[in-house]
Amino acid sequence: MIPRPPKRTIPGAPIFDSEAARRGYLLNKMCYSFNSKANRDDFLRDERSYCEKFGLDQSQTTAILERDVLSLIRVGGGVYFLGKLASGVLGLDMQDIGALQTGMTKEEFKAKLVASGK
Amino acid sequence: MIPRPPKRTIPGAPIFDSEAARRGYLLNKMCYSFNSKANRDDFLRDERSYCEKFGLDQSQTTAILERDVLSLIRVGGGVYFLGKLASGVLGLDMQDIGALQTGMTKEEFKAKLVASGK
Amino acid sequence: MAKVVGIMTTSHVPLIGKAIHLGLQQDPYWKPFFDGFPPIREWLEKVKPDVVLACYNDHGLNFFLDKQPTFAIGTAATYTSEDEGWGIPTMPEFPGAEDLSWHVRDSLVRDDFDMVTCQEMSVDHAFTIPMALLWPDQKWPVKVVPVCVNTVIFPLPSARRCYKLGEAIGRAIANFPEDTKILVIGTGGLSHQLEGERAGFINKEFDLQFMDSMVTDPQWATQFSDLDLVEQTGNEGVELLNWLVARGTIPGPVRVVHSNLHIPISNTAAATMLLEPV
Amino acid sequence: MAKVVGIMTTSHVPLIGKAIHLGLQQDPYWKPFFDGFPPIREWLEKVKPDVVLACYNDHGLNFFLDKQPTFAIGTAATYTSEDEGWGIPTMPEFPGAEDLSWHVRDSLVRDDFDMVTCQEMSVDHAFTIPMALLWPDQKWPVKVVPVCVNTVIFPLPSARRCYKLGEAIGRAIANFPEDTKILVIGTGGLSHQLEGERAGFINKEFDLQFMDSMVTDPQWATQFSDLDLVEQTGNEGVELLNWLVARGTIPGPVRVVHSNLHIPISNTAAATMLLEPV
Numbered sequence: 010m011i012p013r014p015p016k017r018t019i020p021g022a023p024i025f026d027s028e029a030a031r032r033g034y035l036l037n038k039m040c041y042s043f044n045s046k047a048n049r050d051d052f053l054r055d056e057r058s059y060c061e062k063f064g065l066d067q068s069q070t071t072a073i074l075e076r077d078v079l080s081l082i083r084v085g086g087g088v089y090f091l092g093k094l095a096s097g098v099l100g101l102d103m104q105d106i107g108a109l110q111t112g113m114t115k116e117e118f119k120a121k122l123v124a125s126g127k
Numbered sequence: 128m129i130p131r132p133p134k135r136t137i138p139g140a141p142i143f144d145s146e147a148a149r150r151g152y153l154l155n156k157m158c159y160s161f162n163s164k165a166n167r168d169d170f171l172r173d174e175r176s177y178c179e180k181f182g183l184d185q186s187q188t189t190a191i192l193e194r195d196v197l198s199l200i201r202v203g204g205g206v207y208f209l210g211k212l213a214s215g216v217l218g219l220d221m222q223d224i225g226a227l228q229t230g231m232t233k234e235e236f237k238a239k240l241v242a243s244g245k
Numbered sequence: 246m247a248k249v250v251g252i253m254t255t256s257h258v259p260l261i262g263k264a265i266h267l268g269l270q271q272d273p274y275w276k277p278f279f280d281g282f283p284p285i286r287e288w289l290e291k292v293k294p295d296v297v298l299a300c301y302n303d304h305g306l307n308f309f310l311d312k313q314p315t316f317a318i319g320t321a322a323t324y325t326s327e328d329e330g331w332g333i334p335t336m337p338e339f340p341g342a343e344d345l346s347w348h349v350r351d352s353l354v355r356d357d358f359d360m361v362t363c364q365e366m367s368v369d370h371a372f373t374i375p376m377a378l379l380w381p382d383q384k385w386p387v388k389v390v391p392v393c394v395n396t397v398i399f400p401l402p403s404a405r406r407c408y409k410l411g412e413a414i415g416r417a418i419a420n421f422p423e424d425t426k427i428l429v430i431g432t433g434g435l436s437h438q439l440e441g442e443r444a445g446f447i448n449k450e451f452d453l454q455f456m457d458s459m460v461t462d463p464q465w466a467t468q469f470s471d472l473d474l475v476e477q478t479g480n481e482g483v484e485l486l487n488w489l490v491a492r493g494t495i496p497g498p499v500r501v502v503h504s505n506l507h508i509p510i511s512n513t514a515a516a517t518m519l520l521e522p523v
Numbered sequence: 524m525a526k527v528v529g530i531m532t533t534s535h536v537p538l539i540g541k542a543i544h545l546g547l548q549q550d551p552y553w554k555p556f557f558d559g560f561p562p563i564r565e566w567l568e569k570v571k572p573d574v575v576l577a578c579y580n581d582h583g584l585n586f587f588l589d590k591q592p593t594f595a596i597g598t599a600a601t602y603t604s605e606d607e608g609w610g611i612p613t614m615p616e617f618p619g620a621e622d623l624s625w626h627v628r629d630s631l632v633r634d635d636f637d638m639v640t641c642q643e644m645s646v647d648h649a650f651t652i653p654m655a656l657l658w659p660d661q662k663w664p665v666k667v668v669p670v671c672v673n674t675v676i677f678p679l680p681s682a683r684r685c686y687k688l689g690e691a692i693g694r695a696i697a698n699f700p701e702d703t704k705i706l707v708i709g710t711g712g713l714s715h716q717l718e719g720e721r722a723g724f725i726n727k728e729f730d731l732q733f734m735d736s737m738v739t740d741p742q743w744a745t746q747f748s749d750l751d752l753v754e755q756t757g758n759e760g761v762e763l764l765n766w767l768v769a770r771g772t773i774p775g776p777v778r779v780v781h782s783n784l785h786i787p788i789s790n791t792a793a794a795t796m797l798l799e800p801v
C-alpha cells in the first residue's frame with residue numbers, strides 16, 4: 010500500500026472523522042438509542058447485555074461498563090452520542106465529564122473555565 | 128398575495144414537485160410502508176382502516192379503494208411509492224397501470240410501446 | 246417581497262434548557278447570560294417578525310450516521326421537540342412556514358446546494374432553546390424554517406461553503422413574493438470543547454475577534470478550515486458555522502443592536518448578538 | 524493510484540429482476556436485451572475490476588421524503604438488498620469498498636458537494652439488477668460504492684450539477700493511493716414514463732442522440748433543465764442523470780466497447796453501453 014501523508018492532529022482534540030466513525034458505528038448506534046427513555050431504562054437494567062444486543066466489541070463494552078470517557082472516544086464514540094449516555098443515562102454533567110478526562114477535580118475544572126473568561 | 132408566474136407544465140406528464148409532495152405526504156408514507164410484506168398483508172385485510180391509520184384524507188382514501196391511478200397522482204401520490212401499491216399489493220404491472228391511465232387496452236398499450244421502437 | 250429584518254445568534258447549551266425549566270434566570274451564575282435577552286425581546290415586540298429561519302446543527306436527534314446530511318432543510322407543517330437524553334423538558338410544537346420553506350428548498354437546489362428535504366422532522370435543543378430564549382412563554386408567534394448544518398462528522402462543510410449557503414438563502418428570501426419579515430437565527434458556539442484531554446478549552450480572544458468580524462468583515466472566518474476552527478475554538482466551537490450561514494443571508498452591512506459574551510455557561514463561551522441590516 | 528477502467532450504463536427496469544429469477548433470458552421478448560451482456564462479461568473477465576462505483580437513484584427504499592437526499596454516498600462495510608414491493612427476489616449482500624468510499628466522501632465534501640453519508644444502507648433494484656446482469660451467479664467478485672441521485676422530488680439536481688459530481692468523483696478516484704481498478708456504472712433510463720396520461724412515452728430519437736453524446740459530446744445533455752428532460756425522455760427518463768454522473772468520472776475521451784438499445788422492456792427504452800477511457 011502506498012503510504013499516505015500523516016493526518017493533521019490537534020493535541021487533546023480528538024476528531025470524529027471517517028476512522029472514528031468506522032470504528033464506533035455500533036457504539037454510536039447504541040448511544041443514539043438513548044434518545045428514548047425506555048431504552049435508557051433497558052440499558053440500566055442490564056448494561057452488558059444491552060451492549061451485546063448492539064454488537065459492541067469487547068473494548069467498547071469495557072469502556073462503557075467502566076465509564077471510561079477517554080477510551081470511549083478512542084473506540085470511536087462521537088461526542089453527541091456519548092453525551093446522551095453521560096447525561097441521560099448516567100446523570101453526569103459536562104463538568105463531571107471534563108474532570109474525568111483532564112484528571113482535575115470538578116471544582117478545579119470549573120474554576121479553570123471561569124478563569125478563561127477573565 | 129403577489130401573483131406568481133404560472134408553473135411550467137408538460138401535457139400528460141405530472142411533476143412531483145413541492146405542491147404534490149405537500150398534498151401527498153401521508154399517502155406516500157403509507158405506500159412507503161408497503162416495502163414490507165407484513166404491511167402489505169395488513170392493508171389487504173382492511174384497506175380503509177389502513178388508510179385511516181396513516182391519516183389519508185377522504186379523496187386519497189377513495190382513490191386508493193377505487194384503484195384510480197390518475198386520481199392518486201392528483202392527490203399527491205409519487206410514482207415510486209404508488210408503484211409499491213400497484214406492484215406489491217395489487218399485483219399489477221406497468222402496462223396494466225399504463226392502460227388504466229391512457230384509456231387503452233393492455234394489448235393496445237403494449238403494441239404502442241413496440242411501435243415506438245421501430 | 247420577503248426581507249431579512251434581523252440576524253440573532255446565540256449559544257444553545259443544553260443546560261440553558263434546565264435553567265429555564267427551573268427558573269434560574271436570576272441566579273448569579275445565570276444572570277449575566279439571561280440579562281442579554283430583554284433588549285432582544287423589546288426589539289422583537291417592535292419589529293414583529295413573521296418567520297424565524299434557524300441555522301443550527303442537529304446533535305443526533307433527527308439525524309443519525311446511517312443517513313448523515315451535510316445540509317438539510319425542513320419543509321414540514323409542524324416540528325416537534327423530543328427527548329434527546331439531555332434532561333431538557335420538551336417544548337410545544339412549532340408551526341412550519343411551509344410556502345417559504347419549499348421556496349427556499351427549491352431555490353437552493355437550483356443554486357447547486359445539495360439539500361436534504363425533510364417533510365417530517367424533530368428539532369433539537371439547538372433549535373428549541375434559542376426559541377425559548379426569544380419567547381419565554383413558549384407560545385410561538387412565528388412560523389419556522391429549520392436549516393441544519395453537519396457538525397457531526399469531519400470533514401465538515403467548509404466555512405466558505407456555509408457562508409455561501411447563507412448567501413443563497415438570502416437570494417431565495419429576496420425573491421419570495423410575499424411581504425414576509427424574517428428573523429434569521431444562527432445558533433451554537435462560541436468556543437467550547439467537551440471531549441478529550443483539552444475538554445474545557447475556551448478562546449475568548451478568538452471569540453471576540455469572530456463576533457467583531459460578524460459586523461466588520463463577515464467573511465473573515467471563511468479563511469479557516471474545519472480543523473483550523475477546532476484548533477482555535479474547540480471541537481464544539483465549530484458551531485460558529487451556523488453563525489456564518491445566518492450572517493450570509495444579509496448581503497450588505499449590518500449594525501449591532503445588541504452583543505453579549507459571558508464565560509462560562511457550562512463549558513461554553515456563551516455569546517449572543519442581534520444584528521440589523523443597515 | 525486508482526483508475527476508472529470503464530463506464531457501464533444500463534437500464535434497471537424491475538421486470539428484469541423477475542426475468543432473471545424465472546430464467547427468461549432466451550425468450551423472444553427478453554433475448555434482444557440480455558444478448559447485450561455476454562460481450563460485457565467477457566470484458567469483465569479480461570479487465571477484472573476490483574470495485575464497482577454505482578451511480579443510481581433510490582426509488583423509495585433506503586430513503587423517504589422525511590429525509591430525502593439530493594446526493595448520497597454509502598460508506599458501509601456491507602449493503603443489503605431488500606423487499607421493495609416490486610416482486611423481485613432479494614440478492615446476496617454486497618461488500619463495501621470502505622477505504623475508497625470514505626476517501627470519495629471526504630473528497631466530495633471538500634469539493635463543496637453536500638453529500639449525505641450512509642454508514643448503513645439498503646440498495647434497491649437500480650443498484651442490484653445491474654450487478655446481477657454483470658455477474659449472473661451473484662457471487663460478487665468486487666467491492667462496491669453506492670452513490671445515489673435524487674429523482675424523487677422536483678426540482679432535481681441539474682444535469683450540469685450531476686456531471687460535475689461525476690467529475691469530482693473522478694478527481695477523488697485519481698488521488699486514491701491504491702492501485703484499484705474501478706468500474707463506474709450509471710443506471711436507469713433511457714426514455715420512459717410510468718405515470719399520467721402520457722404513460723408509455725418513448726423517444727427513441729432522443730435516446731440515440733443521448734447515447735451518441737456519451738461518446739462524442741459528454742456534456743451535451745447538461746444544457747437541459749429537469750423539466751426539459753421530462754419533456755424529452757419522459758418522467759422516468761430523467762434517470763439519465765445517473766449516466767451523466769458516471770460519464771463525468773472520466774475526464775477525457777472514451778471508446779465504445781459495446782452499445783445496445785432495445786425497445787421496449789416493460790415501458791422502457793432499454794439501453795446498455797460499455798465505454799473505456801482512450
Ligand SMILES: [Fe+3]
Nearest residue numbers: 257371433484
Ligand atoms: Fe451544540
Ligand SMILES: [Fe+3]
Nearest residue numbers: 535649711762
Ligand atoms: Fe428506475
